[in-house]
Amino acid sequence: MGIKNFFMRQMLKRKLKGMPESQQEMIMAAVEKNPEFFKKIGDEVKRLTKQGQSEMSATMMVMRKYQGELRKIMQE
Secondary structure, eight states: OHHHHHHHHHHHHTTTTSSSSHHHHHHHHHHHHHHHHHHHHHHHHHHHHHHTHHHHHHHHHHHHHHHHHHHHHHHO
């Protein structure tokens, strides 16, 4: 595991705190397999928050937009 992956995992652990360990691992594995996809999601959330939306609202909108792709990734 490279240093980039190490820092990404640490950041994800902070964001996913309170979630069951098995779900955390499943999400971290999905992000590691598809980093470009999750970067695209993060960039869209950031853009919407800069436009004045709350982070939660922006995240929900983007997740709904990519719901099909997310479901496919999580089932891999």
